[in-house]
Amino acid sequence: MTVLSENAEDTENTEPQTATAVPTKADRRRRKPAGTRAYKVFRVAALVAVVLFLIAPLFWMLLASFKTNVDIYDTGKSFFFTPTGENYANVLQRNNYFVFIFNSFWVAFVSTALSLVLGVPAAYAMSRFTMHRSALVVLMARVIPGVSLLVPWYYVFSNLKMVGGFEVLILSHMFVSLPLIVYIMMSYFDSLPLELEESAQVDGLTPIGAFRRITLPLSVSGIATAGILSFIFSWNNFMFALVLSGSKTKTLPVAIFDFVSYASIDWGGLMAAATVVTIPIMIIALFTQKYIVSGLTAGATKG
């Protein structure tokens, strides 16, 4: 929410109450006594425990991806071993992971871009004209179990000879992205004041012109939020790609899943593959933290 509210403050000069309420609240937060010494110690310990709980498994995955399979089976070498890059070399070269990385990226990128083109204007109209029932139709897509859509889709698209092509995958991923984008952008547009558009129209812009030249430029951070989240969800999507992708369009999650269908598991390779999928997303998340948080919590605090 931070991004959203900051922007709302920047533009909301017409409402002096919010402008004065915010600093006092921050002051009070700072002045608040931080509690007893025992509580402070407890708090630090609890926070360390939480961070360990969340990070340790990922760290373990990273460690294992640098171990030979012999070392993975040797419990004496949990933390001390000679790191090897062999797993990564195997995964990237022998298993064509560069192709899967490209597939995942391409599907996520195109489906996000198309969903933004369709979703941002739709969210704008739904927010400005309070089309709650129409919004509900789009948001229903978030509720329906994916399997119930896959059977008909598979039938139709295989008749059209489209299964195994990028188009089907992109369409199916758009189905996830579009509702997400509409949801995030609606709450963003709700927080943008109407006055700017109105004054732009008084100055002679058409309503669509006002949307394009005033509202859209003001919404860049909202659009970034929606776009980043949509990209992440598409990158992580498994079920649609499992059914609809072919050997040429296989995405990373499916490629990892295929890794274990062999008799014995190559743990080192599997962990290297799992790391290859998660690292790009985590790097994106590190740099766009603010946007991701604001997107995930969009609309959550309104009554």
Place this chain on the structure above:
Amino acid sequence: MSVLTPPRSAPSRKAARTRSARENFSGWANRHRKWLFAAPAMIFVGVLIVFPLAWTLYLSLTDSQGSVRAASEFVGVQNYLTVLSDVERFWPAVGRTLSFTGVALVCEVVLGMCIALLLWRPFRGEKWVRVAILLPLVATPVAVGMMWRLIFDPNIGFVNQLLGMVGIPAQPWLSGQDTALGTTIFMDVWQWTPMVVLILLAGLTSLSEEPDEAARMDGANAFQRFFFITLPLMMPTVIVAILLRGIDALKTFDILYATKGKGGGSFHEVETLNVYAYGLSFDYNQYGLSSAVLILFFMIIIGSMWLLTMRKKAVSK
């Protein structure tokens, strides 16, 4: 549109005509912008939802199997009767779906509230804790499933190593018939508690400080202030978190399929409704039956959402 100026070399009359046509179009577009903006997205989602849903409903009334293209007969509610009287696969799957969702939600909301309270007041190093919270959330579920498979492996897994150090005997975890579902719930809690934390934290920071301050003046201790002031004020946000998380938890598929494979393991230990329906559709091609399962599943989801929304309205008042 005003930015598009006609080419200068064009004959003036033609230019005038195109300009007026353009103005007409612009006027029309501006007048109908509500639907012009909303329609493409709605048509896209509508076509992709309404048609498949109608098809699923139709399939659930036929004996379609093998191939959707193969001839199928209309059998009325026969599939629903078969499914509803199936105590071997269907009802256990319903039970697993509900217990998975229920237990995961309780753990995530309680843990999430504790962590959100820990993070509420500013502290040094806040930035790094927030990064740590974000990482599980964005990690690819299939990769996360594989990661836990190694960590929970009965022989080489780190969890059993840790237990061994404190003298607890090795547990079968994912490969145990009784422990598999609990282990997958643990994975879900690990991955999605951060989501609940973020939502609740957004709610906490938007709370007004006055009621809390007043209670402090009146001598209420931290626990009293939380249970009688903060929690009631947070209820609408808590319900939003339950709603958002609940929908996804009911539909959990990725980590279950990634860790236990087809049919939720050899004893169907983690076979929830979604995994069951997926297996019926794509492993056994029983489209009629699977459609009936899906329609029932859908009704469970809608029903629980409706209940929660009602509850939220009651709380918000």
